Amino acid sequence: MIEMHIEEPAKRIPVYDEADICVLGGSCTGVFAAVRAARLGARVVLVEKQNAFGGVATSGLVNIWHSLYDTTFTKQIIAGLTWETIERLARVDAVRAEEKSHSAGYALNTEELKIELDRLVLESGVKPYLHTAFAAPYVQDGELKGVIVENKSGRGAILARQFVDATGDGDLCARLELAHRVSPQFQPSTACAKISGWGEGGGMPEDDPREGGLKGLNLNEARLKHREAYDLPEGFGWGRYVPGTKGIYMYAGTRVYHADSADGEQLTHAEIEGRRQVRAVMDLIRDHGPDNRIALVALPSYIGTRETRHVEARHRLKGSEVLLGTAFDDAIASGSYRVDIHHQDKPGLTFKYLDGTEVYVRPGYPHAVGRWRPDTGDSPTYYQIPYRSLLPQGPYPNLIMAGRMIDVDDEAFGGVRVMVNMNQTGEAAGVAAYLALHQDRPLDTVDPSELRRTLREGGSIML
Ligand SMILES: Cc1cc2nc3c(=O)[nH]c(=O)nc-3n(C[C@H](O)[C@H](O)[C@H](O)COP(=O)(O)OP(=O)(O)OC[C@H]3O[C@@H](n4cnc5c(N)ncnc54)[C@H](O)[C@@H]3O)c2cc1C
Structure with a gap:
């Protein structure tokens, strides 16, 4: 500016x-x-x-x-x-x-x-x-x-x-x-895309986002192998078939690092870079998984922004309060979704579960499974x-x-x-x-x- x-x-x-x-x-x-x-x-x-x-x-x-x-x-x-x-x-x-x-x-x-x-x-x-x-x-x-x-x-x-x-x-x-x-x-942004002709059948195996149903192509492995040729940053990709359609898949697999969507210039860069990466993924699939007759059906109206500003409030909710299921007298919402941090400073993401399990997922590598707290046999089942x-x-x-x-x-x-x-x-x-x-x-x-x-x-x- x-x-x-x-x-x-x-x-x-x-x-x-x-x-x-x-x-x-x-x-x-x-x-x-x-x-x-x-x-x-x-x-x-x-x-x-x-x-x-x-x-x-x-x-x-x-x-x-x-x-x-x-x-x-x-x-x-x-x-x-x-x-x-x-x-x-x-x-x-x-x-x-x-x-x-x-x-x-x-x-x-x-x-x-x-x-x-x-x-x-x-x-x-x-x-x-x-x-x-x-x-x-x-x-x-x-x-x-x-x-x-x-x-x-x-x-x-x-x-x-x-x-x-x-x-x-x-x-x-x-x-x-x-x-x-x-x-x-702050968690990086991702431009999603709807793509037709993506493999067959519906959805990914439970908790296994590696395959995505493509024919003859493990996309995460291919992305790692051909990363430089297609100029694709390491990150994380997942998707879902769109209900009611035939083989239209919503793929969320791009990563624009260090671009703050609350900044006009950085947001502009993120939009263009996100779309470039969608195209690079399409090229990679066409080149290495030709049995998938893919076509781009839709790009987002704007890039998916995971995180920008947080405004200081009367109470800052802490990770420990979420993970330990702290009960609040003034609770207005309950949730059970795991802590899911898409990293800004390294590829992949970390899941932390309320039962104490922690998993680092870096596509193309084995999951690193550990614990963020000892197993006490007694875990909360939701947070507030x-x-x-x-x-x-x-x-x-x-x-x-x-x-x-x-x-x-x-x-x-x-x-x-x-x-x-x-x-x-x-x-x-x-x-x-x-x-x-x-x-x-x-x-x-x-x-x-x-x-x-x-x-x-x-x-x-x-x-
Ligand atoms: C790529 C990606 C994948 C995700 N995957 C999942 C998932 O699988 N499941 C899940 O539940 N969550 C997922 N999330 C997280 C989730 O989508 C967001 O955290 C959530 O949508 C945030 O909701 P929100 O209402 O705060 O913000 P938003 O959904 O961003 O909504 C903000 C709204 O305000 C409007 N707006 C913004 N500024 C102005 C303005 N100045 N004037 C008028 N209108 C304005 C915007 O157009 C928008 O409609 C994902 C996020 C991303 C980016």
Whole structure:
């Protein structure tokens, strides 16, 4: 970036809308926040910069939701809008259950997810704004009164009493100059791709992401062997057949290291580099696995960003609290997905399980299996996310966050970041915003037991 500045002239802009609650960012996290608040009776505006809702799942092509059960797969711990959406997708043959797996719970046709999310939004009376990007906060006399957005109509304002930042990157919190950090080990980005003609049959063997079903080609071994010829960084690749299609495979196997998606120039580089790597993988398969008559069907609308900013909140959730299953009085979400750290400083990833097992996976090499703690014979079967980790520090009592920017350390992030968990933070943020509005109180004084009761009444499981 050039170190130069200009003064942007002040100007009058129209007010596009006025609402009780404004939700920024429309992945399932944001949609679920908006829908839960609207179902309780709030007038909600939902702002999304893409042409569709769903975030990484739809615009980024990532088509796996993880288990809704605890680690024993006997006790359901997640329901709410995640379960409702799965049921809705099942009616149009757009979901395939992969039960009792640590790798996946449900494979989704995320094109259908776009349509179901449209329906959910409209049925609940949420006012949607697509193709609309949040640009700046509107603060008057120290109070957050609105947001300034940009869309085809130009620049305008949305005024509201409560705000949910569900932009993934914490754009609203960052522009409010709330304390935040980007971890030096932030997980790298991946451009996914949908590819037709990929082998035969469906899915990968349980917990064995090496094969991916290609005919006559072990892709991970081939990638390692021909890495330099195709200029493919070492990383990790996995994928899933898209439910309801014939042989269309969603492959997540590129790796753009050291590119922070919350930085405009680095994001631009990541997009172009991610697509180059998709092409390189295609070339490698064509050259070394010619029985696969592959064709590129879809690239993501934007590169899959695993991690950027985390905003400092009332509580930073620690890896130890996740891995030891710490119970919180103000728990608003439960999860069982293992800690899954895609490394920034070395190839591959590390899984840490609640039972104490640790596995380092480097494609093309044997898994390194060990333990992060001794085997005590007694392990938690799920973990929790506290409400406090959604409440940013700072002077804005009407602002809450939901999604991957919540306050978690590197290790905790590895587990809580998956969508079935982030979805719950959205639902909690929406319900909390409604309660704060309804009771005319700051978000940090919302009674956690009332929040949990209202979530439960709306279909969530609260443990
Ligand atoms: C390649 C990859 C593979 C993954 N694999 C899995 C997996 O298999 N299963 C799983 O559950 N999780 C997976 N994850 C993690 C998971 O997808 C994310 O952690 C999760 O989607 C984060 O949700 P979010 O709502 O916080 O962010 P996002 O899904 O990124 O949503 C943010 C939303 O806000 C919108 N937005 C952003 N900025 C603005 C703005 N300024 N104005 C308006 N709108 C804005 C975006 O367009 C987007 O819709 C993966 C992630 C990646 C990148």
